[in-house]
Amino acid sequence: MDLRFTPEENQFREEVRAFFRTALPASIRKKMELGQRISKEDTVTWQRILNAKGWAVPGWPVEWGGTDWGPVKTYIFREEMQLAPAPDPLGFNVSMVGPVLIAFGSDAQKKHFLPKVANLDYWFCQGFSEPGAGSDLASLRTSAKREGDHYIVNGQKIWTSRAQHADWMFCLVRTSNEGKRQEGISYLLIDVTTPGLTIRPIYTIDGEHHFNEVFFDNVRVPAENLVGQENKGWTYAKYLLGHERVGIARIGASKYRLQRAKALAQTVMIGDVPLGETERFREKVAAVEVELKALEITQMRVVANARHLAPGAADPTSSILKLKGTELQQATTEILMEVAGPDAMIHEPEHLWATATTPSIGPEWTTTTAADYFITRAASIYGGSNEIQKNVIAKRILGL
């Protein structure tokens, strides 16, 4: 047992860190440091820089542009990316549709889609949730009826993140009403420019256009865009539950917020004493640091254990990464809110968007704090709410 990284792993960390230092465009870095919103162009630019280096999709097989890093190096890479701080590559592409296509797609689909998915030539969005199918996803009703060599899709999706940027959607549709609800679902790739498909924005509590409603009115989807077999879509979607759990805790991002909170707390005065020197603040931050350290080691246990698992198998311990990781993301945004104090309540969205032409009313760093706090409440809701995660853990791990 040795919890230290090997010299080779440490050298890899240096290499990654050096790359992020030079390759991340200064304008994007500044936005990330200030917590400002990253535009579509920023995300595309950065993912293409990563892809040119061969690092956009490290978890994929080498033949599809991935790496042979294995879990430890992949973990180091992610942590350094969050500490840089650099934007994540688009998760829908890299961690969701890509791995599903690799596992279940046809050769033609792989050849056509995977390079474009990796390079963000195609921006994918996820069409899972519906107004009547949230946590109970299997009750989804958007239908796809086969007509000749097309599916005709009708229905509605909701909470579709960044669909306004998307070229494609991977979508769960109902192709059968026979048998168990889970057994009538298929996984379709839909070009969002197809006639009959409309996207309507939903603004989130941070003021951002993040979510959308997507409506399907007789949308014709070529049958060749079915992934795998008809009525097996549930299995493909579930496959992702055990995939890439390690990234979900976003420990590097939480660490980065704490670094920032501690530095900024030295600039905020409580009378004659910096907030960062008060006992109450220091102990509050220390308590979160302890939980974060514990989760970091839990994550390393999952990473280190990966080589003992059968390919594709999920480590039971990994399911607590989502639960605790999202709690800690939220805790760190709360601490930053408390550091910013009343300045956090000043609403200047143009500063959030980095489009301001005049100085902010309060310190610039406080202009993004509330938005970060508000939107991070979503972390324990998306990807299966934390309550659903607990149901799953109780059943699969605890055998209850």
Next chain:
Amino acid sequence: MDFDFSDEQRMLKESIEQLINDRYGFEQRKKYLKEPAGFSRELWDQYAEMGLLGLPFEERHGGVGGGPVETMIVMEAFGRGLVLEPYLATVVMCGGLVNLGGNEAQRNAILPKIADGSLMLAFAHSEAQSRYDLADVAALAKRDADGWLLSGEKSFVAHGNCADQFIVSARIAGERNARDGIGLFLVNAKAPGVTRTSYETQDARRAARLNLDGVKVNSNDAIGDPGKALPLIERIADHTLAAVAAEAVGAMSAAHEATLEYLRTRKQFGAAIGSFQVLQHRAVDILVALEQARSMAFYATMMAGEPDPAQRSKAISAATIQIRKSGRFIGQQVVQLHGGIGMTLEYKIGHYFKRLTSMESLLGDTDHHLAALARAGGLIAAGA
């Protein structure tokens, strides 16, 4: 980076777990409690045979040269079994003090006897007023011809009831809580002037209050340089906390498993109570608390040997905070989930709760370690 045990460590783990399974059932433990010293002498000898009592010592001192990982393995198994024998006091604390602070003559005289089971020791350090301040020592050591005269009172000496010898801290100079001026002395339990009052603790273990009234010890009974003992005491305190972290994880995981079993089998409203969502979620909360604690017990084990005392203590405080927090939550919740049976002395769950509670005040509670960690700047440096 890996969390795997070596082959030797795996064998150690298997054999100690086997022993606890075979010999430390809840009913068997009740018998050990009735023995004069409140634990099993026979098992103590068996630990000696297995090499557990010399685990951290070098071979030339009758030991097996194990490190913090081996101690962790043993302590976790002891936690599962709610083991009563004075391992922590004799091997981890006093064995550690002699091994790391004693001279070669002391090591030769004491460590082999600990290892073969013939000598038990207890660390007489904390006093009524000292609470968790390791530097707060009011007991005095006065120069006396070729040795020292010790006077004072030690309020909580874990496993002090059965010790053949004590290691006593006493002040040779300085104010009551000065870092300098503390010495450590080996004291025979039967020496004139030593009065021991044994008592039981809430976790069914034994301890003692020790009164020292002009107890004479020789110069060569001082461990290390008298007056400079605090860094050694702090080091051993950190080793002890790392060991107790592992013990706590053992107790928490055994209590968690017993609770899952209860949730699967206890029926109410015509169904296993584990089918109720509110109880399922609570069981998951326990799992999360347990895994976080387990991770920090690993961290404590790794950092126990850290050469820089400031880094070591900071890490041990961080680990202790998590262990205490998880321990309290799990201890309370396993009782809650068991309902009435969890409140009884005849069932084991309540005893896990009591042991976990008892650990909370050993060498500093959560607030003490949180304050220490915060004072030291926390784990993450300010930046960006």
